[in-house]
Amino acid sequence: MSRRPLIAGNWKMFKTRGEARDTVEQLQQLLGPSLSVDVVVCPPFSALSAVEEVIRESEIQLAAQNVHWEDEGAFTGEVSTAMLSDCGCRYVILGHSERRQFFHESDAVIHRKIGKVLTTELTPVLCVGESLEEREAERANEVIHGQLEADLGELTATEASRIIVAYEPIWAIGTGKTATPEIAQNVHGLIRHWLGGRYSAQVASGIRILYGGSVKPDNARELMAQEDIDGALVGGASLDAHSFATIVKESG
Ligand code: PEP
Numbered sequence: 001m002s003r004r005p006l007i008a009g010n011w012k013m014f015k016t017r018g019e020a021r022d023t024v025e026q027l028q029q030l031l032g033p034s035l036s037v038d039v040v041v042c043p044p045f046s047a048l049s050a051v052e053e054v055i056r057e058s059e060i061q062l063a064a065q066n067v068h069w070e071d072e073g074a075f076t077g078e079v080s081t082a083m084l085s086d087c088g089c090r091y092v093i094l095g096h097s098e099r100r101q102f103f104h105e106s107d108a109v110i111h112r113k114i115g116k117v118l119t120t121e122l123t124p125v126l127c128v129g130e131s132l133e134e135r136e137a138e139r140a141n142e143v144i145h146g147q148l149e150a151d152l153g154e155l156t157a158t159e160a161s162r163i164i165v166a167y168e169p170i171w172a173i174g175t176g177k178t179a180t181p182e183i184a185q186n187v188h189g190l191i192r193h194w195l196g197g198r199y200s201a202q203v204a205s206g207i208r209i210l211y212g213g214s215v216k217p218d219n220a221r222e223l224m225a226q227e228d229i230d231g232a233l234v235g236g237a238s239l240d241a242h243s244f245a246t247i248v249k250e251s252g
Contacts, residue, residue: 003205003206003207003208003230004037004038004208004230005037005038005208005224005230005231005251005252006037006038006039006040006164006208006210006230006231007037007038007039007040007231007232007234007244007247007248007251008039008040008041008042008063008091008093008125008210008231008232008233008234008238009040009041009042009234009238009239009244010042010065010093010096010212010233010234010235010238011041011042011043011044011047011065011238011239012044012065012098012235013044014044014239015043015044015047015239016046016047017046017047017050018050019047020043020044020047020050020051021047021050021051021053021054023041023239023240023241024041024051024054024055024060024241025054026241026242027039027041027060027241027244027245028054028055028058028060030241030242030245031060031245031248031249033058033059034059035059035060035248035252036252037231037248037251037252038061038231039059039060039061039248040060040061040062040063040090040091041055041060041061041062041063041238042062042063042064042065042091042093043062044065045064045065045079048062048064048084048087048088048089049087049088052087052088056088061090061091062087062088062089062090062091063089063090063091063092063093063125064079064084064087064089064091064092064093065092065093065096066079066092066093066094066096066099067079067080067081067084067092067094067113067116067117067122068080068113068116069109069112069113069115069116070116081116081117081119081120081122082120084122085120085121085122089122090121090122090123091122091123091124091125091164092117092122092123092124092125093125093127093166093233094110094113094114094117094124094125094126094127094151095107095110095113095126095127095128095147095151096127096168097127097129097168097170097173098173101170107146107147107150107151108150110126110150110151111150111151111152111153114126114151114152114155114163115153115155118155118159118162118163123162123163123164124162124163124164125163125164125165125166125210125233126151126152126163126164126165126166127166127168127212127233128144128147128148128151128165128166128167128168128191129144129147129167129168129169129170129173129212129213130143130144130169130170130171131143131170131171132170132171135169135171140169140187141187141190144167144187144190144191145190145194148165148191148194148195148198152198157199157200157203160195160198160199160203160207161199161203161206161207163207164207164208164209164210165191165195165207165208165209165210166209166210166211166212166233167184167187167188167191167209167210167211167212168211168212168213168233169183169187169213171213172212172213172214173212173213173214173235174214174235174236175213175214176214177213177214178213178214178215178216178219178223179211179213181222181223181225181226181229184211184223184226184229185226185227185228185229188209188211188226188228188229189227189228191209191228192204192205192207192209192228195207208230208231209228209229209230210229210230210231210232210233211223211229211231211232211233212232212233212234212235214236215232215233215234215237215247216237216243216247217237217243217246217247217250220232220246220247220250220251221250221251224250224251231251232247232251234247
């Protein structure tokens with residue numbers, strides 16, 4: 001099955017509304033009108049609407065970096081799926097390692113969020129990945145399988161076919177240390193194999209698996225050329241429109 005590549009830029013806690021607008025305006029100009037891959041930007045909540053106004057008529061799509069699992073309620077500091085859809089979001093990142101590490105998001109919480117998101121039109125982008133210690137102890141595969149098992153839980157094949165997975169080795173995030181294309185392909189292959197065993201070969205072959213971890217203009221092409229790498233989740237290099245646009249062009 002041919003999977004359309006998807007390149008997402010995770011802006012984390014960077015950019016005011018004005019900065020976000022400028023970046024996405026530049027990106028639009030650099031990419032031009034018809035895109036051969038899905039291009040997604042993930043601004044902080046505070047800039048979602050400002051970015052949506054700029055990209056409304058373009059093919060660039062919008063994602064949020066997190067969401068709560070309830071519809072509404074007394075949950076100070078949280079946002080709901082309806083609020084994200086109202087801002088024009090099509091995707092939401094879940095289980096990013098920074099949320100797991102700094103905000104103690106457990107697999108149980110991530111599982112609840114995925115379940116909620118799948119009742120809406122939003123697409124969850126589930127991040128999984130091992131730490132350096134886990135890789136060195138040769139536990140990477142076990143850790144990733146454990147995350148998939150716990151985060152996806154009892155989802156049906158139809159539900160699972162709507163998710164996107166991002167393999168993000170923690171040791172490669174923001175460190176400048178990219179997984180080699182061989183390491184990344186190996187893990188992506190294992191993830192697809194796990195999905196095939198859990199759901200079906202057909203479901204697994206349709207699910208996009210993105211790589212994230214120090215993707216840059218000079219390593220994107222080699223990573224994207226791997227059979228089971230269907231795109232990238234880009235942090236640092238997505239903050240600059242020129243480098244993000246180059247990554248998109250290298251991936252098409
Ligand atoms: C990320 O935060 O998802 C990420 C991959 O960051 P970076 O590209 O900066 O490593």
